[in-house]
Amino acid sequence: MRNIQIDGERLWASLMEMAAIGATEKGGVCRLALTDLDKQSRDLFKRWCEEAGCAVTVDEMGNMFARRPGKEDGPPVMSGSHLDSQPTGGKFDGAYGVLAALEVIRTLNDHEVQTQAPVEVVVWTNEEGSRFSPAMMGSGVFAGEFEADEIRASVDHDGLTFGEELQRIGYAGEQRAGDHPAGAYFEAHIEQGPILESEETTIGVVTGGQGIRWYDIEFTGQEAHAGPTPMPRRRDAFVAAARIVQEVNAIGHRFAPRACATVGTGEVFPNSRNVIPGRVLLTVDMRHPEEDTLEQMESALRSACDALAAESGVEIAFSRLWALPPQPFDTQCVDAVREGARIEGYSHRDIVSGAGHDALFMARLAPTGMIFIPCEGGISHNEIENASKSDCSAGCNVLLHAIMQTAGGSA
Amino acid sequence: MRNIQIDGERLWASLMEMAAIGATEKGGVCRLALTDLDKQSRDLFKRWCEEAGCAVTVDEMGNMFARRPGKEDGPPVMSGSHLDSQPTGGKFDGAYGVLAALEVIRTLNDHEVQTQAPVEVVVWTNEEGSRFSPAMMGSGVFAGEFEADEIRASVDHDGLTFGEELQRIGYAGEQRAGDHPAGAYFEAHIEQGPILESEETTIGVVTGGQGIRWYDIEFTGQEAHAGPTPMPRRRDAFVAAARIVQEVNAIGHRFAPRACATVGTGEVFPNSRNVIPGRVLLTVDMRHPEEDTLEQMESALRSACDALAAESGVEIAFSRLWALPPQPFDTQCVDAVREGARIEGYSHRDIVSGAGHDALFMARLAPTGMIFIPCEGGISHNEIENASKSDCSAGCNVLLHAIMQTAGGSA
Numbered sequence: 001m002r003n004i005q006i007d008g009e010r011l012w013a014s015l016m017e018m019a020a021i022g023a024t025e026k027g028g029v030c031r032l033a034l035t036d037l038d039k040q041s042r043d044l045f046k047r048w049c050e051e052a053g054c055a056v057t058v059d060e061m062g063n064m065f066a067r068r069p070g071k072e073d074g075p076p077v078m079s080g081s082h083l084d085s086q087p088t089g090g091k092f093d094g095a096y097g098v099l100a101a102l103e104v105i106r107t108l109n110d111h112e113v114q115t116q117a118p119v120e121v122v123v124w125t126n127e128e129g130s131r132f133s134p135a136m137m138g139s140g141v142f143a144g145e146f147e148a149d150e151i152r153a154s155v156d157h158d159g160l161t162f163g164e165e166l167q168r169i170g171y172a173g174e175q176r177a178g179d180h181p182a183g184a185y186f187e188a189h190i191e192q193g194p195i196l197e198s199e200e201t202t203i204g205v206v207t208g209g210q211g212i213r214w215y216d217i218e219f220t221g222q223e224a225h226a227g228p229t230p231m232p233r234r235r236d237a238f239v240a241a242a243r244i245v246q247e248v249n250a251i252g253h254r255f256a257p258r259a260c261a262t263v264g265t266g267e268v269f270p271n272s273r274n275v276i277p278g279r280v281l282l283t284v285d286m287r288h289p290e291e292d293t294l295e296q297m298e299s300a301l302r303s304a305c306d307a308l309a310a311e312s313g314v315e316i317a318f319s320r321l322w323a324l325p326p327q328p329f330d331t332q333c334v335d336a337v338r339e340g341a342r343i344e345g346y347s348h349r350d351i352v353s354g355a356g357h358d359a360l361f362m363a364r365l366a367p368t369g370m371i372f373i374p375c376e377g378g379i380s381h382n383e384i385e386n387a388s389k390s391d392c393s394a395g396c397n398v399l400l401h402a403i404m405q406t407a408g409g410s411a
Numbered sequence: 412m413r414n415i416q417i418d419g420e421r422l423w424a425s426l427m428e429m430a431a432i433g434a435t436e437k438g439g440v441c442r443l444a445l446t447d448l449d450k451q452s453r454d455l456f457k458r459w460c461e462e463a464g465c466a467v468t469v470d471e472m473g474n475m476f477a478r479r480p481g482k483e484d485g486p487p488v489m490s491g492s493h494l495d496s497q498p499t500g501g502k503f504d505g506a507y508g509v510l511a512a513l514e515v516i517r518t519l520n521d522h523e524v525q526t527q528a529p530v531e532v533v534v535w536t537n538e539e540g541s542r543f544s545p546a547m548m549g550s551g552v553f554a555g556e557f558e559a560d561e562i563r564a565s566v567d568h569d570g571l572t573f574g575e576e577l578q579r580i581g582y583a584g585e586q587r588a589g590d591h592p593a594g595a596y597f598e599a600h601i602e603q604g605p606i607l608e609s610e611e612t613t614i615g616v617v618t619g620g621q622g623i624r625w626y627d628i629e630f631t632g633q634e635a636h637a638g639p640t641p642m643p644r645r646r647d648a649f650v651a652a653a654r655i656v657q658e659v660n661a662i663g664h665r666f667a668p669r670a671c672a673t674v675g676t677g678e679v680f681p682n683s684r685n686v687i688p689g690r691v692l693l694t695v696d697m698r699h700p701e702e703d704t705l706e707q708m709e710s711a712l713r714s715a716c717d718a719l720a721a722e723s724g725v726e727i728a729f730s731r732l733w734a735l736p737p738q739p740f741d742t743q744c745v746d747a748v749r750e751g752a753r754i755e756g757y758s759h760r761d762i763v764s765g766a767g768h769d770a771l772f773m774a775r776l777a778p779t780g781m782i783f784i785p786c787e788g789g790i791s792h793n794e795i796e797n798a799s800k801s802d803c804s805a806g807c808n809v810l811l812h813a814i815m816q817t818a819g820g821s822a
Contacts, residue, residue, distance in 0.1 A: 022651030094693075193635075194644055200580075210638060225604065227623070229671070230605075231663045242656035257641065266682070273675045285638075377637070
């Protein structure tokens, strides 16, 4: 197999042209799912794919598939991501994965590579979940995680449904979501974390996704006047909640180095300067690549809550809202990514995805791998999100290698 | 001096009749300052005072003075409180102090007691500060703490000014607030705390008011995705803030038994389940009867913030918003209250007022004392606020003794 390379300038130009759709003053992108801007980005993608000789099909969820035929007509090697953004999102989150896959197609064309299996670029609908909740709708229905009818009925802030809006922008296809076999799936993405940049490593070989558990914790004490209520008589819900904020953080450190544990939200009632808080709500996010460890983390948190409730007289109601099990990726796909980085001589390391990605759902259907590239300061979901041209090229070259190896290509 | 007693049934009937003005379904009172309901309560009070033979005058702040002449025409012994309530207030907070003082006048009439000094019942305008901020407006201007023009210009939620509303309800008097000498001041009030009830004590002999200090603390860390950000790289503003919530509580306990330290409010930004908080705002309320100890408490909190900022990498901006110095009451007035409780054979204890009262401002102008009676569960600023008929009578009998002793009375 000849060592061909992608065209980094062309990839960058496509990224910048796509980023102009919904561009914000601060250099970011606001391109919410199923808006006119989403339609524009889809139209541009479709035109580029057709110019690259691909046939574009759309399923009932608006997921788009641009197919480059292989020598055989079997299940394609798919690669892609999403074109929708956060309300104050950046140029790279999602778009990079889609356009890197398109650049692979263009490169295969340039070098007249014929792969055994077809190669498809895929755009998943509403990965962000900003306008319609939950996130990863398109890949979720595709993978059988969500019901198509429920997703179509989901409503945005203005009362518009997903189904109506998808129809309105002209991307509600006929094909049932999921009736589209996949031989393998690769997704390139910015890391959205600080590890690669801080270790000056170019390629993250993603070995899987962390398991995630979400909890709600409600603390009920006794609301009282902050002046005339002596300290020993208090049942202060905020003092109890603060102990649990500390404990969640301690659990994250105790199960180092791969655990994450975060209290993201806190609400205090009645939230008045001179009233002892009678009620506090916290939400907890815990992540780890291994189910057993997640179980231990949850158990440590439950024990801490029970002990504190007994000691403080504050009632603590603990509930698990949601659990996503850890999702290891396919060994061969992971190896293909690692091998691509090795061949190109890029510094690389194994890494676990902390964030949710369409690849996590695809991994239930087909052998899956992901490629991470560094992002500036580890920052994403922010208009200042940034990645370097050379890292974008590097990740795309690794994707090219992984796709060619999996699809069986020769130049 | 003959041992005369107030009429507990008459006092209770007046309390209930007053509580009908602005009565809420849950048994409380909503009688915001300068509303039509406030006017109704003032009209009723005025009628009762005139029926009791008093001349009622009103100053520019709407403070009302009902005068029962003494043998001498010197500065009166004043007693009263406020008739306005919290939006979801109770029947006793304020109204009890006003109607107990009126009951003293009625009792002096019944027994044809002639005091040396005149006795006045006073109603202070807008003690609660719920509709117009700050609290204790009427007594504050009277004591020179606030400027009359600034108070008149203060605006409620609907844009109406204090001055216009006072005029509208017909209680903007001619007399300059403060041009009204006071020989002494007594105020009877529900405790608004749990101490008397839990110790089964009838009378709180209030020795003064706690000093109060209010602080704002802002924590600035680094907002980041809760998934891909390893624990050691985090600058979590909520984890830092939680440490300070713990520390404030610890300071309250460390300076036991008279210190109170409370974090009443907390706001977390961006307050999203899977985002490490980048910013948290806390407010702190610290109270103690001694200025030196307050100073030590503040200093302990500042040190804790400094140490935490250095250790955690989270910026901590600490600011003191407001400070009310401790206000000891006049020894003779306090003794007069204690003596009244002793003569009547009521269980009693010295107590420091944790909450703000008009008496704290009056103490700057004249010898001042306060009488606390128990309230159910220590609960006030709540529609379920409650006090027993016998405790109301007891407090009023103590007030009668204190006023007669101070005014120089004989029956």
